[in-house]
Amino acid sequence: MNMELQRLAEATKATVVFVTHAISEAVFLADRVVLLSARPGRIRSITQVPAPRPRSLEVTAEPDFQAKVLELRRQLTEDEERVAGDGGVSE
Numbered sequence: 666m667n668m669e670l671q672r673l674a675e676a677t678k679a680t681v682v683f684v685t686h687a688i689s690e691a692v693f694l695a696d697r698v699v700l701l702s703a704r705p706g707r708i709r710s711i712t713q714v715p716a717p718r719p720r721s722l723e724v725t726a727e728p729d730f731q732a733k734v735l736e737l738r739r740q741l742t743e744d745e746e747r748v749a750g751d752g753g754v755s756e
Contacts, residue, residue, distance in 0.1 A: 667694060671719060688741075692733045693725060700740055703748040710740055 667690060674681045685691050691698045695714050702709040714733060716724055724730050 668722075670694060675719060688737050689725060689730075689734050692730060692737070693720060698733075698737060700737055703744045709744065710737075712737060 670681070670683070671694060673679070681694075683691070683694055685694075692714055698712045698714060700709045700712065701707065712733060716727075716730065
């Protein structure tokens with residue numbers, strides 16, 4: 666499905682807003698990943714993904730791809746720890 670979505674977006678030149686919980690999927694499909702914070706959901710970061718298009722599945726094995734995934738995962742973990750430390754209550 667990811668390859669087909671990428672193909673359709675390229676063929677139509679459409680802007681696509683894609684929502685997912687899969688970090689690697691977001692990095693594979695996106696030019697920018699907007700990471701939302703835990704409660705309340707606010708923009709935590711916007712990460713550029715400079716990988717050229719079209720992207721093949723081999724890009725997922727590249728160090729730059731893995732580094733983006735790990736950085737986003739680290740940010741999510743920080744948010745989860747912060748919310749847990751607040752007893753689930755956010756400012």
